[in-house]
Amino acid sequence: MDEATWHRRTEWPLVIASLAFLIAYSWRVIADLSGLARDVTTWILAVTWLLFICDYVVRLALARFRGAWFRRHLGALTFAVLPTLRLVLLLRVLTRIPGMRLSAGAALRTRIVVYGTGVAIVLIYLASLTVLDAERHAPGATIVTFGDAIWWSCVTVTTTGYGDLVPATDEGRLVGTGLMFVGVALSGVITATLASWIVERASRGGDDAEPATRGQVRELIAKVDALGEPVTGSERTEDPTTTPD
Amino acid sequence: MDEATWHRRTEWPLVIASLAFLIAYSWRVIADLSGLARDVTTWILAVTWLLFICDYVVRLALARFRGAWFRRHLGALTFAVLPTLRLVLLLRVLTRIPGMRLSAGAALRTRIVVYGTGVAIVLIYLASLTVLDAERHAPGATIVTFGDAIWWSCVTVTTTGYGDLVPATDEGRLVGTGLMFVGVALSGVITATLASWIVERASRGGDDAEPATRGQVRELIAKVDALGEPVTGSERTEDPTTTPD
Amino acid sequence: MDEATWHRRTEWPLVIASLAFLIAYSWRVIADLSGLARDVTTWILAVTWLLFICDYVVRLALARFRGAWFRRHLGALTFAVLPTLRLVLLLRVLTRIPGMRLSAGAALRTRIVVYGTGVAIVLIYLASLTVLDAERHAPGATIVTFGDAIWWSCVTVTTTGYGDLVPATDEGRLVGTGLMFVGVALSGVITATLASWIVERASRGGDDAEPATRGQVRELIAKVDALGEPVTGSERTEDPTTTPD
Amino acid sequence: MDEATWHRRTEWPLVIASLAFLIAYSWRVIADLSGLARDVTTWILAVTWLLFICDYVVRLALARFRGAWFRRHLGALTFAVLPTLRLVLLLRVLTRIPGMRLSAGAALRTRIVVYGTGVAIVLIYLASLTVLDAERHAPGATIVTFGDAIWWSCVTVTTTGYGDLVPATDEGRLVGTGLMFVGVALSGVITATLASWIVERASRGGDDAEPATRGQVRELIAKVDALGEPVTGSERTEDPTTTPD
Numbered sequence: 001m002d003e004a005t006w007h008r009r010t011e012w013p014l015v016i017a018s019l020a021f022l023i024a025y026s027w028r029v030i031a032d033l034s035g036l037a038r039d040v041t042t043w044i045l046a047v048t049w050l051l052f053i054c055d056y057v058v059r060l061a062l063a064r065f066r067g068a069w070f071r072r073h074l075g076a077l078t079f080a081v082l083p084t085l086r087l088v089l090l091l092r093v094l095t096r097i098p099g100m101r102l103s104a105g106a107a108l109r110t111r112i113v114v115y116g117t118g119v120a121i122v123l124i125y126l127a128s129l130t131v132l133d134a135e136r137h138a139p140g141a142t143i144v145t146f147g148d149a150i151w152w153s154c155v156t157v158t159t160t161g162y163g164d165l166v167p168a169t170d171e172g173r174l175v176g177t178g179l180m181f182v183g184v185a186l187s188g189v190i191t192a193t194l195a196s197w198i199v200e201r202a203s204r205g206g207d208d209a210e211p212a213t214r215g216q217v218r219e220l221i222a223k224v225d226a227l228g229e230p231v232t233g234s235e236r237t238e239d240p241t242t243t244p245d
Numbered sequence: 246m247d248e249a250t251w252h253r254r255t256e257w258p259l260v261i262a263s264l265a266f267l268i269a270y271s272w273r274v275i276a277d278l279s280g281l282a283r284d285v286t287t288w289i290l291a292v293t294w295l296l297f298i299c300d301y302v303v304r305l306a307l308a309r310f311r312g313a314w315f316r317r318h319l320g321a322l323t324f325a326v327l328p329t330l331r332l333v334l335l336l337r338v339l340t341r342i343p344g345m346r347l348s349a350g351a352a353l354r355t356r357i358v359v360y361g362t363g364v365a366i367v368l369i370y371l372a373s374l375t376v377l378d379a380e381r382h383a384p385g386a387t388i389v390t391f392g393d394a395i396w397w398s399c400v401t402v403t404t405t406g407y408g409d410l411v412p413a414t415d416e417g418r419l420v421g422t423g424l425m426f427v428g429v430a431l432s433g434v435i436t437a438t439l440a441s442w443i444v445e446r447a448s449r450g451g452d453d454a455e456p457a458t459r460g461q462v463r464e465l466i467a468k469v470d471a472l473g474e475p476v477t478g479s480e481r482t483e484d485p486t487t488t489p490d
Numbered sequence: 491m492d493e494a495t496w497h498r499r500t501e502w503p504l505v506i507a508s509l510a511f512l513i514a515y516s517w518r519v520i521a522d523l524s525g526l527a528r529d530v531t532t533w534i535l536a537v538t539w540l541l542f543i544c545d546y547v548v549r550l551a552l553a554r555f556r557g558a559w560f561r562r563h564l565g566a567l568t569f570a571v572l573p574t575l576r577l578v579l580l581l582r583v584l585t586r587i588p589g590m591r592l593s594a595g596a597a598l599r600t601r602i603v604v605y606g607t608g609v610a611i612v613l614i615y616l617a618s619l620t621v622l623d624a625e626r627h628a629p630g631a632t633i634v635t636f637g638d639a640i641w642w643s644c645v646t647v648t649t650t651g652y653g654d655l656v657p658a659t660d661e662g663r664l665v666g667t668g669l670m671f672v673g674v675a676l677s678g679v680i681t682a683t684l685a686s687w688i689v690e691r692a693s694r695g696g697d698d699a700e701p702a703t704r705g706q707v708r709e710l711i712a713k714v715d716a717l718g719e720p721v722t723g724s725e726r727t728e729d730p731t732t733t734p735d
Numbered sequence: 736m737d738e739a740t741w742h743r744r745t746e747w748p749l750v751i752a753s754l755a756f757l758i759a760y761s762w763r764v765i766a767d768l769s770g771l772a773r774d775v776t777t778w779i780l781a782v783t784w785l786l787f788i789c790d791y792v793v794r795l796a797l798a799r800f801r802g803a804w805f806r807r808h809l810g811a812l813t814f815a816v817l818p819t820l821r822l823v824l825l826l827r828v829l830t831r832i833p834g835m836r837l838s839a840g841a842a843l844r845t846r847i848v849v850y851g852t853g854v855a856i857v858l859i860y861l862a863s864l865t866v867l868d869a870e871r872h873a874p875g876a877t878i879v880t881f882g883d884a885i886w887w888s889c890v891t892v893t894t895t896g897y898g899d900l901v902p903a904t905d906e907g908r909l910v911g912t913g914l915m916f917v918g919v920a921l922s923g924v925i926t927a928t929l930a931s932w933i934v935e936r937a938s939r940g941g942d943d944a945e946p947a948t949r950g951q952v953r954e955l956i957a958k959v960d961a962l963g964e965p966v967t968g969s970e971r972t973e974d975p976t977t978t979p980d
Contacts, residue, residue: 202349212707214948
């Protein structure tokens with residue numbers, strides 16, 4: 001079995017594993033589980049995480065050119081190593097919904113908006129869970145409810161940083177640092193996408209005002225070539241006719 | 246009656262309803278109304294809100310292709326569902342003021358600046374009203390005057406977030422979250438518009454240095470075609486003249 | 491006397507007036523003047539401010555088409571109405587330093603960087619003076635030294651907003667609001683200038699890989715026209731030579 | 736010896752000096768050295784700093800056109816004057832790792848990402864060391880551990896600014912101001928790089944849909960010229976043949 005076949009076949013099982021991970025983690029943190037229930041969620045998280053790591057290892061083993069596959073699938077590595085980010089894979093499924101016919105630019109921007117929004121929502125949600133799990137029972141913690149955690153994540157990802165709620169633990173600070181840089185990157189994505197749209201719209205005139213294409217010039221070169229050949233050809237055939245004269 | 250006619254006819258009544266909504270809401274919150282006066286503003290808000298929802302439903306019903314109309318008028322849905330955002334419709338009227346002749350890019354940027362400034366002012370104002378209404382009488386609230394609310398909104402929408410004033414209620418936090426993301430989007434719009442302007446200005450040389458247009462190449466192709474035809478034509482007429490020779 | 495002559499002649503006196511304004515305002519606020527010295531600076535500020543307003547009114551009166559002049563010189567109006575912003579005019583002088591030969595894009599970006607840096611420095615400095623003047627003797631104020639004011643201005647203009655120092659007066663909050671929005675705009679200018687530079691650099695290949703210019707195609711059209719004319723011309727002169735045959 | 740030879744030969748020694756500077760400074764601050772160990776690090780820092788200044792002076796002296804060299808190597812001046820920033824030179828070595836074949840735009844963006852990430856990491860690390868050194872023993876300081884310093888640097892460079900940790904000394908505030916502006920610039924670099932990538936991707940069609948190149952048009956002009964010459968030439972040779980008739 002080759003890597004592509006494996007990837008196609010494991011896609012849906014992995015989506016279900018992602019959902020299991022998400023639900024188990026949400027339940028564990030929001031309900032602040034303890035005892036047996038906490039142990040069960042620990043097992044679910046461990047098993048689903050292991051599934052993703054195995055999937056990555058199998059794909060790497062099945063790939064023909066492992067070096068090239070590794071370099072081209074850095075995203076897959078990220079999904080495999082960080083259990084929280086892996087859920088973004090769900091969005092790949094969401095973006096496959098058939099849409100209207102779009103230009104290359106519009107299609108790219110649509111994908112960026114869908115993925116970007118999805119990544120932002122998933123990361124804010126998971127960061128909220130992780131920070132709440134880390135902070136809740138820490139001494140001097142201010143983030144003690146799920147509402148607090150969501151509010152803090154939004155305040156952090158937009159780099160607003162009121163400072164009313166601040167992580168007190170190292171784990172919370174790590175989540176915060178990640179969220180801030182993700183926020184800077186996401187605001188860059190928003191701005192760049194808008195810039196691409198505005199630049200495209202601003203240059204929109206009639207098709208006649210668009211920059212000439214290479215295709216057009218190739219067509220022209222062919223025409224000029226065709227023009228040159230018969231002319232010199234007919235003159236050559238003319239020359240003999242005139243010489244016998 | 247078709248959808249376009251309805252839209253033209255209901256435009257001004259809806260602008261007046263928007264203003265009524267804005268004035269009633271401002272009066273209600275800033276004056277911190279109670280008793281009968283509060284009930285009157287509640288009624289005005291409810292009726293104007295209902296007007297917008299009815300307008301949306303009627304337009305959808307009148308549209309020929311409802312699916313296509315729905316996808317193309319997501320903005321109208323936003324205006325209908327969220328009473329506060331609906332006032333941005335006023336700006337549509339403002340941008341119709343006839344201006345100077347502008348290039349496609351300059352016209353787009355002018356519209357973006359006018360709409361963007363308008364959206365920012367309306368959202369900051371409405372967010373200030375909403376947060377003041379939510380916070381004012383809440384225990385432990387710091388946003389207690391209209392001046393506080395405006396200052397907090399500006400601090401939030403620019404993602405500065407001093408933290409001197411922070412919402413204490415869930416409704417206030419919701420308004421804050423909205424404002425932060427709007428702020429990130431607005432700063433993206435500012436940057437992207439500036440980038441479009443700079444890119445356009447930076448590439449400005451003489452017209453001779455601009456990228457060749459498709460129109461120019463089409464003109465050239467036609468010329469080459471015209472050149473090719475009479476030449477071979479005259480050669481054909483020449484051939485018989487030379488053959489009789 | 492026409493508007494351009496007036497503008498040339500009043501340029502240097504106004505630069506001196508700007509400097510007088512800046513020095514008087516700096517001295518007044520930093521030294522926390524009182525009594526006679528404060529009155530003297532009040533007079534200097536009032537006179538220099540009046541000079542700028544008079545200059546604007548005279549320029550408007552001298553302009554041929556007042557409507558067009560007004561629309562084209564909104565910057566001059568800003569400089570005339572807001573005394574603090576007027577000092578940015580000094581930068582106009584600074585950017586006239588002759589530099590190296592630059593492409594249109596590089597020249598534009600150089601101007602943006604010089605003006606932008608200048609505007610940022612002037613605004614941060616003036617905002618620091620204004621906020622210090624407003625806050626210093628206010629009850630509950632945290633911005634009480636010039637160092638505090640500069641730090642607060644930098645924290646505000648970059649939209650960092652620690653919240654360790656926060657304006658307590660309405661005037662201070664107004665200055666803060668202005669600084670935040672200026673900060674958003676300036677960060678947009680930085681980003682857009684970088685984007686223009688990167689887009690230009692990214693598309694740089696050999697000159698042969700650059701988009702074809704309109705000038706090139708015009709040269710080509712002229713060549714094709716020249717090619718078409720003599721050919722049909724010589725054929726016409728050939729036709730009579732062959733017909734007598 | 737010319738400047739280029741000197742630069743090639745001193746490259747590796749300077750990298751080692753940079754590393755020595757970094758290790759000495761890290762050890763000094765993190766271990767909070769005192770007595771002899773502190774004096775030793777002071778000497779290492781002084782000597783390595785002096786090495787860089789000497790290198791700059793020698794390069795300037797060896798340059799043929801000193802004015803032009805000075806203007807073209809403002810970066811080298813920055814590295815020589817500010818000891819902390821000088822370590823960024825290490826990245827120049829890192830970016831020389833041979834990569835895959837990339838388009839001009841992709842190569843530029845790769846360099847920007849590598850350098851940008853490196854500059855960000857070095858600056859955050861050095862700012863953390865400097866602020867910790869300045870704050871640790873200051874009265875009323877909140878940044879007292881290396882973890883605090885790193886967290887504060889990340890909160891500052893992303894312009895989040897919670898305000899839980901704020902510098903209390905002038906030196907700390909100076910570092911903070913630098914970090915904030917670096918943060919604004921870095922987020923601009925991220926956004927601009929993303930914009931360049933999106934604009935390039937958005938305009939990607941087949942090669943035929945790319946803007947026509949100057950090279951193509953030059954090829955075409957040569958073809959048209961070649962077409963014009965033989966035609967008039969053969970007509971000239973035809974003319975004599977017909978005139979003798």
